[in-house]
Amino acid sequence: MKNNEDKEFSNSEITVTFDPSTCTQSGICAKELSDVFSFSIIPWINLDNTETEKIINQINRCPSGALKFKRNLTKAS
Ligand code: SF4
Numbered sequence: 646m647k648n649n650e651d652k653e654f655s656n657s658e659i660t661v662t663f664d665p666s667t668c669t670q671s672g673i674c675a676k677e678l679s680d681v682f683s684f685s686i687i688p689w690i691n692l693d694n695t696e697t698e699k700i701i702n703q704i705n706r707c708p709s710g711a712l713k714f715k716r717n718l719t720k721a722s
Contacts, residue, residue, distance in 0.1 A: 656692035661704065661714045663690065668711035678703040 654661045674682035680694040681703070692700060704712045 654690040654692055655717065656697065657717070658697045659692070659701065659714045659716055661690055661692060661700070661712065664711045664713075667709050669709040671708055674703055674707060674712060677706065 652663045652665070654663075672684070675684050678695065678699065681691055681700055683689045683691075701714060704714050
């Protein structure tokens with residue numbers, strides 16, 4: 646059974662994925678950007694709380710690579 650619901654989070658611009666088996670529990674994400682990442686609140690990634698570029702910068706600081714993002718495709722109108 647495929648169940649990615651608790652590991653994939655989106656706002657209008659990006660989709661963030663989290664791989665718990667890769668995470669080294671460094672806590673950097675929750676410490677440095679607690680508006681978005683939390684270990685105590687479910688859902689623990691809330692992309693609505695800050696600017697997308699800040700989220701991307703924080704993801705790039707994840708030492709294990711557990712956090713990744715991709716930019717959402719925008720439909721041409
Ligand atoms: S920064 Fe990366 S390795 Fe550290 S707790 Fe967050 S997801 Fe896990």
